[in-house]
Amino acid sequence: xxxxxxxxxxxxxxxxxxxxxxxxxxxxxxxxxVLVLFIFGLAVSGWRISDQxxxxxxxEAEISAYFEENINIPEAExxxxxxxxxxxxxxxxxxxxxxxxxxMEEILGDEASILELFEQNPFEAFIEVRIDLDKMDNVLExxxxxxxxxxxxxxxDILEQLQGxxxxxxxxxxxxxAAVSITTMVLISHMIRQAIYQNKEHIYTLRLLGAPNRFIxxxxxxxxxxxxxxxxxxxxxxxxxxxxxxxxxxKGILPFIxxxxxxxxxxxxxxxxxxxxxxxxxxxxxxxxxxxNKEKRx
Amino acid sequence: MIEAYGVSLQYRDGTMALxxxxxxVDRGEFVYITGPSGxxxxxxxxxxxxxxxxxxxxxSVLGRPISRRNTGKIRKMRxxxxxxxxxxxxxQGRTAMENIIMGMRFLKIPYREMKQEASNALAVVGLEHKAxxxxxxxxxxxxxxxxxxxxxxxxxxxxLADEPTGNLDMDNAVNxxxxxxxxxxxxxxxxxxTHATHLIENQRNVTLIHIEKGNITIERRGKE
Numbered sequence: 001x002x003x004x005x006x007x008x009x010x011x012x013x014x015x016x017x018x019x020x021x022x023x024x025x026x027x028x029x030x031x032x033x034v035l036v037l038f039i040f041g042l043a044v045s046g047w048r049i050s051d052q053x054x055x056x057x058x059x060e061a062e063i064s065a066y067f068e069e070n071i072n073i074p075e076a077e078x079x080x081x082x083x084x085x086x087x088x089x090x091x092x093x094x095x096x097x098x099x100x101x102x103x104m105e106e107i108l109g110d111e112a113s114i115l116e117l118f119e120q121n122p123f124e125a126f127i128e129v130r131i132d133l134d135k136m137d138n139v140l141e142x143x144x145x146x147x148x149x150x151x152x153x154x155x156x157d158i159l160e161q162l163q164g165x166x167x168x169x170x171x172x173x174x175x176x177x178a179a180v181s182i183t184t185m186v187l188i189s190h191m192i193r194q195a196i197y198q199n200k201e202h203i204y205t206l207r208l209l210g211a212p213n214r215f216i217x218x219x220x221x222x223x224x225x226x227x228x229x230x231x232x233x234x235x236x237x238x239x240x241x242x243x244x245x246x247x248x249x250x251k252g253i254l255p256f257i258x259x260x261x262x263x264x265x266x267x268x269x270x271x272x273x274x275x276x277x278x279x280x281x282x283x284x285x286x287x288x289x290x291x292x293n294k295e296k297r298x
Numbered sequence: 299m300i301e302a303y304g305v306s307l308q309y310r311d312g313t314m315a316l317x318x319x320x321x322x323v324d325r326g327e328f329v330y331i332t333g334p335s336g337x338x339x340x341x342x343x344x345x346x347x348x349x350x351x352x353x354x355x356x357x358s359v360l361g362r363p364i365s366r367r368n369t370g371k372i373r374k375m376r377x378x379x380x381x382x383x384x385x386x387x388x389x390q391g392r393t394a395m396e397n398i399i400m401g402m403r404f405l406k407i408p409y410r411e412m413k414q415e416a417s418n419a420l421a422v423v424g425l426e427h428k429a430x431x432x433x434x435x436x437x438x439x440x441x442x443x444x445x446x447x448x449x450x451x452x453x454x455x456x457x458l459a460d461e462p463t464g465n466l467d468m469d470n471a472v473n474x475x476x477x478x479x480x481x482x483x484x485x486x487x488x489x490x491x492t493h494a495t496h497l498i499e500n501q502r503n504v505t506l507i508h509i510e511k512g513n514i515t516i517e518r519r520g521k522e
Binding site: 006007010017021201202204205206207208209210211212215 | 349374377378383403404
């Protein structure tokens with residue numbers, strides 16, 4: 001290990017020479033790596049925004065529990081307190097008839113005058129229950145058989161669609177991560193194999209001189225890591241620039257989407273790109289070196 | 299140092315390169331391996347470097363058995379060998395000094411000492427003024443001397459030179475052989491293959507191994 005550190009300057013010089021000797025090929029591979037990592041960064045950014053959006057919608061996921069007739073307010077409040085203790089319930093709140101009427105007025109907006117046709121308030125009091133979507137079935141089951149609750153309006157279809165969107169987005173991001181990982185690894189390992197092939201005479205001489213595999217392979221490992229690391233830095237800079245430019249516009253065009261703060265939003269793609277570029281550079285290089293070694297032995 | 303008992307080498311295409319070789323080379327010995335082209339000289343050297351493995355028999359070099367099962371030990375053994383090749387095998391795009399130091403970087407030698415050893419080796423081969431010349435700008439004779447400098451700078455126990463004069467004119471060839479002979483001391487064994495027997499006709503205090511069609515004969519020449 002000490003010898004590895006002692007030779008670090010030599011390894012970087014050798015890596016530089018390998019890069020310089022095949023610069024045209026590496027430039028194209030580098031551009032490819034930057035683009036792949038950039039797409040990955042876009043996917044992560046999109047995922048963060050949509051994740052926050054779905055999170056918010058999930059937080060708003062609620063069901064309405066309507067009372068049996070002749071139930072008084074203290075009894076209703078007892079029921080609210082009990083419902084709060086059910087596993088999967090985030091919050092429960094008593095909504096009186098006046099509040100229900102007022103809410104409908106807000107929903108109808110300009111058309112709210114239609115409510116004036118009623119002589120009496122037509123809306124019933126109910127309990128608004130905010131729930132964890134994953135535990136929706138359990139909550140509904142318990143509410144349905146609760147004494148004092150007449151019926152439950154569950155919005156199941158909408159809630160299930162929300163759940164589906166969240167799951168689909170998650171799967172999509174995993175697919176993108178897998179595609180990016182495979183593409184980058186193939187790209188890097190192919191580059192390393194090519195570099196090893198082009199320097200096979202040099203490597204053979206070092207083998208004859210008794211150089212250990214890690215001494216021979218380290219400059220190629222550095223080549224792979226430098227390419228992905230620099231690619232990651234460039235992709236991160238591009239993503240931050242793009243986010244900054246697009247951020248204001250998105251806020252204007254899609255005001256209903258709750259965008260996270262720019263710094264928070266940029267943090268995820270940048271750390272993901274840098275992390276994955278280091279990891280894939282390392283794995284791709286090791287894979288390239290080991291497959292070139294296997295080919296030589298066979 | 300080197301011991302071979304009943305060593306044979308047959309290549310995959312069926313060519314029998316060496317047959318039943320019995321050989322013992324001691325520390326400090328200077329050995330010429332001669333024979334016509336294709337006689338098996340390089341095959342014997344390849345066995346000694348662990349590039350090929352004996353098809354039958356046992357061979358040990360520097361106390362390590364040469365066999366397919368010992369590749370790790372063979373790699374370590376090569377660190378104690380100073381190889382010199384007919385086609386030099388210098389790393390292009392690097393200076394003479396860089397080539398020599400590159401051959402030592404993975405040995406347990408401090409960098410300062412490595413540089414000093416490389417300078418000394420270049421002085422021995424008379425090329426200290428070309429230390430920072432790229433090897434592709436050297437003449438063939440100079441390149442071979444750099445290859446020898448790379449071998450001796452490692453302070454090896456064994457120098458294996460495969461046709462080191464093969465690509466050189468007569469004057470350079472004589473100089474290279476003289477240079478190799480000047481290296482020998484009681485601790486370093488030198489083995490040189492050559493088909494140019496006229497260059498070593500009058501050599502004394504050497505061992506001559508002649509190979510013909512895979513069979514070897516050994517002649518030990520003492521001091522006059």
